Amino acid sequence: MSLIKNAIPKKAREGGHHPAKRTFQAIRIEVNRELDVIGPAICDIADSLGQKGRIAVITFHSLEDRIVKQTFAGLTGTCVCPPSFPVCVCDSKPVLKLAGRRPVLPSAEEIEANPRARSAKLRIAERV
Ligand SMILES: [Zn+2]
Structure with missing residues (x-):
């Protein structure tokens, strides 16, 4: 130490x-290998959800949160083609829709009572 x-x-x-x-x-x-397994795990879970079923993911690190955000974005049907492509070729169809644009963060009271919640971010999405 x-x-x-x-x-x-x-x-x-x-x-x-x-x-x-x-x-x-x-x-x-x-x-x-936490960063490698987050994306595939979310895709598997999203696949197994029934209609209107929800997936909620709490992360404690910005790198993890970015992967969750990007994986959710991919599954909501947001075009993932590089900006240089003149037309969309990915043809991505929505599997999820986001429940709220921004992640849910702990309140000041919660951080006071539970300091380990300080860096937590909760993102929720719903199966369409
Ligand atoms: Zn596209």
């Missing part, structure tokens, strides 16, 4: 948390 602490420049240390926190989080994410 102190090895990591000493390796991180003082400026980069966040106030309050132990400086090794992010390092251990990074190791865990890599070991579990």
Whole structure:
């Protein structure tokens, strides 16, 4: 723990948390291949939902949240063609619709009562 602490420049240390926190989080994410499995897992779950069934995903890291956001966007039928394409060729059909454009974030009261909720983001989508 102190090895990591000493390796991180003082400026980069966040106030309050132990400086090794992010390092251990990074190791865990890599070991579990968490970023690789989120997208496929969401697609599988979306496939197995009945009409109007909902999928709710809570993330605790911005990289995870970005994958959830992008995977949801892909499943809502948003065109995924590169902007340079003159016409849409992906022909993506909506599987989900978003329940709210923005993620649900913890309130100040919740963070006060449960500091671990601080970085949580909840995104919900519904099967169409
Ligand atoms: Zn397209």
